[in-house]
Amino acid sequence: MSKLNNSTRHLILFDIDGTLVLTGGAGLRAMNRACADIVGHESALASVAVAGRTDWVILDDALKLHGKILDEALLNELRRRYVEHLREEIELPGKGVKAIMPGIPELLDTLQARDDIALGLVTGNFAEGARIKLEYFDLWRYFACGAFGDDASDRNALVPLAMARARECAFCDADPRGVVVVGDTPHDVACALAAGATPVAVATGSYSVDQLHAAGAGVVFKDLSDTAAFLALLT
Numbered sequence: 041m042s043k044l045n046n047s048t049r050h051l052i053l054f055d056i057d058g059t060l061v062l063t064g065g066a067g068l069r070a071m072n073r074a075c076a077d078i079v080g081h082e083s084a085l086a087s088v089a090v091a092g093r094t095d096w097v098i099l100d101d102a103l104k105l106h107g108k109i110l111d112e113a114l115l116n117e118l119r120r121r122y123v124e125h126l127r128e129e130i131e132l133p134g135k136g137v138k139a140i141m142p143g144i145p146e147l148l149d150t151l152q153a154r155d156d157i158a159l160g161l162v163t164g165n166f167a168e169g170a171r172i173k174l175e176y177f178d179l180w181r182y183f184a185c186g187a188f189g190d191d192a193s194d195r196n197a198l199v200p201l202a203m204a205r206a207r208e209c210a211f212c213d214a215d216p217r218g219v220v221v222v223g224d225t226p227h228d229v230a231c232a233l234a235a236g237a238t239p240v241a242v243a244t245g246s247y248s249v250d251q252l253h254a255a256g257a258g259v260v261f262k263d264l265s266d267t268a269a270f271l272a273l274l275t
Contacts, residue, residue: 050274051206052151053162053186053199053237055223056170058091058245060144061177064134067169070125071098074118079106091246092225094164094198095122095189119190123168130176140177141244143265148182150267157274161186162202162221162231164195185209195227199235220273222264226255240273 054060057067068085075084084102099118100110108114151157159182163170167188174180187201203219221232224245232239233256241257242264243249252260264270 050157050218050220051160051203052157052220052222053160053202054183055092055221055225055228056161056163056165056173058224059141059222059228059242060179061140061173062137063130063173063176064132064136064138066126066129066132066134066138067165067173069134070122070129070169071095071102073125073129074121075099075102075106077121078114078118079103079108092164092195092223092227094193094195095119095166095169096193097164097195100193119166119168122166123172126169126172130172140179141242142263143267144179147264147267147270148179150271152182158185158206159183160202160206161188162198162223162228163187164189164198164227166190196231196234199231199237203235203237224252226252229255229257238273240270 068090072083072085084106085098087105088098088101090098096115099115103110151159161170161183163186165173165188167190170188171180185202185205187198187205191201192198199221216236219237220240221228221237222240222242223229224242225247229239229241229252239257241252241260243252243260244263249260249262259273
């Protein structure tokens with residue numbers, strides 16, 4: 041298992057869905073409802089890939105299928121509707137897993153307690169959607185900065201934005217050599233590599249350990265329940 045360069049303070053950027061939590065499909069239901077409000081189709085996202093992609097791109101793809109162009113005004117309207125629906129959907133039991141992923145509370149507590157580590161988010165979720173999901177599970181409080189699906193449609197642009205915000209908030213120098221991106225999809229791996237950061241993948245979403253290795257992740261965990269193994273990467 042490779043180790044990270046420890047010449048700078050570490051900035052660890054977490055993805056949300058499939059990495060920190062699963063919401064029992066609340067996000068997908070809320071987005072389908074938002075699209076239905078606009079295009080009148082209750083399953084607008086049925087043929088649209090969602091894992092690891094930004095909400096911006098997901099909505100753009102969905103509307104193209106219905107002959108609409110996602111301009112700024114429509115994006116803002118869909119985001120507003122999505123957030124409203126998500127506040128309702130996150131409270132419902134949903135289908136499938138609705139839980140914090142294994143080991144996450146223990147890992148976040150341990151990382152937050154260290155002076156040499158700053159925590160942030162890099163996620164395709166709209167910022168307010170990210171907040172709703174993480175506040176439901178009492179995880180939002182761990183993260184003071186990040187980059188979100190409102191910031192750019194291209195996920196590869198998000199890691200540099202998150203690094204810049206960490207610098208602005210004086211959390212850390214955010215040298216790419218000290219930045220770790222933790223995620224469960226090849227998109228998370230790709231955005232880390234594009235920024236010169238280190239991807240650490242976790243197979244708690246829809247991709248296997250082998251698939252994540254094939255995507256370019258040198259380190260892949262089955263889940264994040266082994267806090268000591270994760271910390272060993274930072275020494």
